[in-house]
Amino acid sequence: MADALLGGAFLSASLQILLDRLASPEAVKCSMIDAEVKQFSNQAVKEWLKQVKDAAYEVEDLMRTSIDML
Numbered sequence: 001m002a003d004a005l006l007g008g009a010f011l012s013a014s015l016q017i018l019l020d021r022l023a024s025p026e027a028v029k030c031s032m033i034d035a036e037v038k039q040f041s042n043q044a045v046k047e048w049l050k051q052v053k054d055a056a057y058e059v060e061d062l063m064r065t066s067i068d069m070l
Contacts, residue, residue, distance in 0.1 A: 021027060032052075039046040 032049075035045050035049045035052075039049050
């Protein structure tokens with residue numbers, strides 16, 4: 001039983017490190033740069049990039065609205 005708990009804790013910590021790295025600004029920046037280049041040859045990437053940018057603008061608008069309400 002102790003081995004299972006230790007294994008679960010190790011897995012949880014490993015997943016957290018992985019998620020932290022995937023969510024890092026550097027990883028996001030690299031993905032966006034790659035998408036910017038690929039959008040000219042791949043229509044699906046172009047559409048995905050448009051959706052990401054639209055979502056970013058919506059988040060920015062929500063943040064401004066929240067700040068204005070304070």
